[in-house]
Amino acid sequence: MATAPKTTRGSARREQILRSAEKVIGEKGFSAASIAEITGDAKTALGTFYIYFGSKEEVFRELLDEMGHLTRRVMTDAVAGAPDRLEAERRGLLAFLRFVAERPSLYSIVEQARFVDQEAYRNYFSRFAAAYSVQLERAEAAGHVRPGNAEVRAWALMGIARSLGDRFGLAEEQGDLEAVADAAFDMIRDGLAP
Amino acid sequence: MATAPKTTRGSARREQILRSAEKVIGEKGFSAASIAEITGDAKTALGTFYIYFGSKEEVFRELLDEMGHLTRRVMTDAVAGAPDRLEAERRGLLAFLRFVAERPSLYSIVEQARFVDQEAYRNYFSRFAAAYSVQLERAEAAGHVRPGNAEVRAWALMGIARSLGDRFGLAEEQGDLEAVADAAFDMIRDGLAP
Known part of the structure; x- marks a missing residue:
């Protein structure tokens, strides 16, 4: 289950990860897109992804x-x-x-x-x-x-x-x-x- | 480049690999389908694949x-x-x-x-x-x-x-x-x- 962020800053970070996921998965395809690439594009640490999402599938x-x-x-x-x-x-x-x-x-x-x-x-x-x-x-x-x-x-x-x-x-x-x-x-x- | 088989037996084997590739790639998707699985389904050795095809892409x-x-x-x-x-x-x-x-x-x-x-x-x-x-x-x-x-x-x-x-x-x-x-x-x- 995705976790709803508790703060405005968290909400903005979650949205940024989502937009980077749209970009990377949209361009490279689901299999080739890595979580590291998504968080890299979002300029956030890899671990941050898992604060908001359980998996790439999610x-x-x-x-x-x-x-x-x-x-x-x-x-x-x-x-x-x-x-x-x-x-x-x-x-x-x-x-x-x-x-x-x-x-x-x-x-x-x-x-x-x-x-x-x-x-x-x-x-x-x-x-x-x-x-x-x-x-x-x-x-x-x-x-x-x-x-x-x-x-x-x-x-x-x-x-x-x-x-x-x-x-x-x-x-x-x-x-x-x-x-x-x-x-x-x-x-x-x-x-x-x- | 795919190599045309020289014998009837080779031709049948190539066709079998193609049908197994159709089945495995069709069901599992290109990324998840492995050459080992394709040759396994075709009941032939893994190396045989490369006699007829250069790669999974081919x-x-x-x-x-x-x-x-x-x-x-x-x-x-x-x-x-x-x-x-x-x-x-x-x-x-x-x-x-x-x-x-x-x-x-x-x-x-x-x-x-x-x-x-x-x-x-x-x-x-x-x-x-x-x-x-x-x-x-x-x-x-x-x-x-x-x-x-x-x-x-x-x-x-x-x-x-x-x-x-x-x-x-x-x-x-x-x-x-x-x-x-x-x-x-x-x-x-x-x-x-x-």
């Missing part, structure tokens, strides 16, 4: 949880005020691409989870998909989207976002993320049929 | 190439005879989901490549996307799909396949993959707009 799971919370917040903020589900899809996709571009290491941590902690990985996406499905079902009931299988659609839409995040959000030259989101949304809204 | 890249060839063949076979691009999309998606269900370790190897060999990973999907874009552009020219950004569409469609492969193809209880493919294709064809 700090990893905390980063994954953090990514979940952040992504939900980014998406919620982005779609707030959208007049309907379709416009929410467009805004959400663009916000996700921008988020990936801004925080590439957190994105990498989610993808690493598949191999570091398979159960946490599955839970991560299953929770998103469940919440997404509820939104799609509500939109269907309100007549804002065509009837369809909400779970399959949720996973398909998440797949679009992840794939475009991989290709365009993480690219060194990101180009115009708004144009990417618009082109993908065009297909999401109207499909491929002529 | 056998990994060969498995990745193999996955690329296999996927292309599976998709080509699946869409052969499809009357148009839309029907090809439906058949291709279903074939991909079935392939993931049949060969989960090869799927895992492709996803691992992101961390084992980033350049190989990017090339893997960029090559698929490039070929996919050409198909979509031809279909657009033939009036089989609506005009749109072929590259973005290609990555979006690959993302749908990967995400559904992850959720339904790799699931212990696969359920009805044809129903999953049909539900996703419904959205690909006609979009979400009511």
Whole structure:
């Protein structure tokens, strides 16, 4: 169990270790990243790590949880005020691409989870998909989207976002993320049929 | 460089090591998988590995190439005879989901490549996307799909396949993959707009 720091200074040190863990694990991968490297980057003693975290696995799971919370917040903020589900899809996709571009290491941590902690990985996406499905079902009931299988659609839409995040959000030259989101949304809204 | 075996027996032994590498790396991950474990699974001496492969990285890249060839063949076979691009999309998606269900370790190897060999990973999907874009552009020219950004569409469609492969193809209880493919294709064809 991670220990909550008792002082403001402790809290700042814990946060610094977390940010260094995000950076080192995000860049080098979980296996290659060492605790010594994380504390080195955080400019703190190796032993300090263990005041706040039990293991590298534990700090990893905390980063994954953090990514979940952040992504939900980014998406919620982005779609707030959208007049309907379709416009929410467009805004959400663009916000996700921008988020990936801004925080590439957190994105990498989610993808690493598949191999570091398979159960946490599955839970991560299953929770998103469940919440997404509820939104799609509500939109269907309100007549804002065509009837369809909400779970399959949720996973398909998440797949679009992840794939475009991989290709365009993480690219060194990101180009115009708004144009990417618009082109993908065009297909999401109207499909491929002529 | 991998050495081509000179005899039928050598060829069979090399193939056995490759299959064991697929199994062990697919299940345990590249870092955790040891050459000793691979040769143990292949029921051959550790030194035999080095007759055919220079390193674990080399056998990994060969498995990745193999996955690329296999996927292309599976998709080509699946869409052969499809009357148009839309029907090809439906058949291709279903074939991909079935392939993931049949060969989960090869799927895992492709996803691992992101961390084992980033350049190989990017090339893997960029090559698929490039070929996919050409198909979509031809279909657009033939009036089989609506005009749109072929590259973005290609990555979006690959993302749908990967995400559904992850959720339904790799699931212990696969359920009805044809129903999953049909539900996703419904959205690909006609979009979400009511």
